[in-house]
Amino acid sequence: ELLGSLAFAIVSVVILLAFSLGWREALVVALAVPISFSLALFVNYLFGYTINRVTLFALILSLGLVVDDPITNVDNIQRHMFTGKRGTIGNVLFAVNEVLPPVIMSTIAIIISFTPLFFITGMMGPYMAPMASNVPMTVIFSTLCALTIVPWMTHLLLKNHPGVEQESNGEKPAATDGRIHRLYRAIVAPFLASRARRYGLLIAIIILLLIPVGLAMFRLVPLKMLPFDNKNEFQIVMDMPEGTSLEATDAVVRRFEEYLRTVPEMTSYVTYTGMASPIDFNGLVRHYYLRKGPHLADIRVNLVNKDRRAQQSHAIVLRLRKDLEKIAADNGADIKLVETPPGPPVLSTLVAEIYGNKDVSYRQLIAGAAHVKTIMAKEPFVTDIDDTTEADRQRIDFVVDKEKAALHGVSTQQIIQTLRIALSGDTPATVHLPMERQSLMVRAILPRQKRSGEVELGQIPVKTATGAMVPLAELVTPVHAAQPQPIYHKNLERVVFVTGEMAGRAPGEAVLDMMKQLRSDPMPEGTRAQWAGEGEWKITLRVFRDMGIAFAAALTGIYILLIVQTGSFFMPLLIMMAIPLTLIGAMPGFWLLNLVTGHPVGGFDNPVFFTATGMIGMIALGGIVIRNALVLIEFIQEAVK
Secondary structure (H helix, E strand, O other): OOOHHHHHHHHHHHHHHHHOHHHHHHHHHHHHHHHHHHHHHHHHHHHHOOOOHHHHHHHHHHHHOOOOHHHHHHHHHHHHHHOOOHHHHHHHHHHHHHHHHHHHHHHHHHHHHHHHHHHHHHHHHHHHHHHHHHHHHHHHHHHHHHHOHHHHHHHHOOOOOOOOOOOOOOOOOOOOOHHHHHHHHHHHHHHOOOOHHHHHHHHHHHHHHHHHHHHHOOOOOEEOOOOOOOOOOOEEEEEEOOOOOOOHHHHHHHHHHHHOOOOOOEEEEEEEEEEOOOOOHHHHHHHHHHOOOEEEEEEEEEEEOOHOOOOOOOHHHHHHHHHHHHHHHHHHOOEEEEEEEOOOOOOOOOOOOOOOOOOOOOHHHHHHHHHHHHHHOOOOEEEEEEOOOOOOOEEEEEEEOHHHHHHHHOHHHHHHHHHHHHHEEEEEEEEEEOOOEEEEEEEEOOOOOOOOOHHHHHHHEEEEEOEEEEEEEOEEEEEEEOOOOOOEHHHHEEEEEEEEEEEEOHHHHHHHHHHHHHHHHOOOOEEEEEEOOOOHHHHHHHHHHHHHHHHHHHHHHHHHHHHHHHHOOHHHHHHOOOOOOOOHHHHHHHHHHHHHHHHOOOOEOOOOOOOOOHHHHHHHHHOOOOOOHHHHHHHHHHHHO
């Protein structure tokens, strides 16, 4: 898919250039792109990097930067060859030399823009490192290509063009009657002629810059760590009440199977009742591979290939969610609809960690977790709510009457061994079948009806020292006690995890609203809830924080570089004014995209999120506008001189 997207992007750029510059010029740029990419991949090979999704994403991201230098040189060479006086070779050399300073400076500026991505911390660091290396490498090779191969190819293709002046005594004036030039002049000339219009334009730009900020603050553009992936599968994780038999759990699973058969996009499903499904990314990160018990089930649903269905997998899950939740509610089950995440690996999208003071009991922490679950249940579009506690249940302790046991000559170890064999079984022998290579275990265990209650267990015979058989009830006293809860620890502190998922809403919005709700409806005394833990919230904050710091560091580096180049403190600010203008296009673009494509599915919103990849795109866009501003101002300064 990424290779297809890369090819589509390259073809689109070439077609656009063919219409705007001509097919010869477009052919030159089309040749420069694969050369730059090939050299970058060769360097990856030398350093031991593999070609993976992150590497290909970096190449797609750098495409707009890669074509910029060849376009600049081709366009300037074409202009001089059509209007110049130095002959074809002289025009080529002069044109390349004319744009050489801004091209080199803009390449250095792009390198500075992406270098801070090397210092992204946490689990997103390995994802950002290939971008921080591949994008600058590709741009460097693009610049080298623009200074060597592009001039040669342009001269080769344009030297016999009818419009090229082979040699002229005087330089022809540049054409100023083109449609683009007339349109540009009509837009810019009024502002150059009037100070009032220029101040009005400045005020309008400031107002337009406030719009993207308002879109994010008023949640019109939802923010998320990474976008949903379009996979060909999803998973239904089902929990029945503890103590449910395997047969009863299987009966509920069959209800889900009957419904799944009616889903048109479904090709097959595999159910695992009483055991975990084969381990995968979710199973490893969310510990699903540890699920085992008669009340647990797992359903793997396979969908038709993404090319043969109209909806993405996330939209399909949203569409099916209410029906599946109704089946679960009718049968007393709790379910989680789990999609294969693109990352990050977290315990759940929403995770609240409940801690307490040292004098607070674990039972009070469980009460605090119940309070957070109530808050989550009230929050719109928070689903699949669960925690790490277990249901309260009684335990039967068989206390040995040592006096009676001694009179019968029965040891405590003998009683324990008898109970273990009765409840768990034993393999006292093996049997060899003719067609089997290895011996088979013979497992002996009491029938279920003789080991399923206190009275039945009390009737198990125990052999005494005299060889007589005595019932177990003669030797032990049953004592009923509450089964203690498993105690989870994190960083040496006791903790209860409360988890949840989002359906059609940004996780950050829900976390902020629930934190506000907890301030008005506080936690039980001695307990506290932390949201920046095993969920997506902490990673999202850290990544956007690091990305913001990297962006600020890149801007600072570019500003210092431009000061060295221009010898002025004001001119770099003028050049860099184009960077924040990217917000005017990016954030309203996401808002408009949500208006056009973000239609509700199954009663849930299905928005287009502004993610970390969008932030990376803005950094790349900042490099492009810096390059264009450098070239433009360089030409303006030359014209003024």
